[in-house]
Amino acid sequence: MKKLFTSQDAFELQAVRSELDALSIPYMVKNEFASGAIGELPWQDSQQEVWLVDDSWYARASRVIEPFIQKPNDKALSSEDWICGECSEQNGAAFDVCWQCGAEN
Ligand SMILES: [Zn+2]
Secondary structure, three states, X not given: OEEEEEEOOHHHHHHHHHHHHHOOOOEEEXXXXXXXXXXXXXXXXXXXXXXXXXXXXXXXXXXXXXXHHOOOOOHHHOOOOEEOOOOOOEEOOOOOEOOOOOOEO
16 A cells, blocks of 8 residues: 555545546545544545555556646645656656656655
């Protein structure tokens, strides 16, 4: 199990899930039923998380979420990119493996 994506934006989460569904990538959602408590709990507690059931999908799934985690206005996610040592592809800091070739950072 590997956490793929998390957001407090239900629309983004749904978009990611739709993409994963379209590619038949197995995933599960944690905190899915906590959204009714928004306003009573800190947002961290009601934030949904998308987890990959099978880590071997991670490289491919990372490409799905890429447009969602590279929003220029989201400073919380704009840490440093890294360059893959295998294929010289540029990867977002949120990725543990190269999205192009799957090599580890
Ligand atoms: Zn690579």
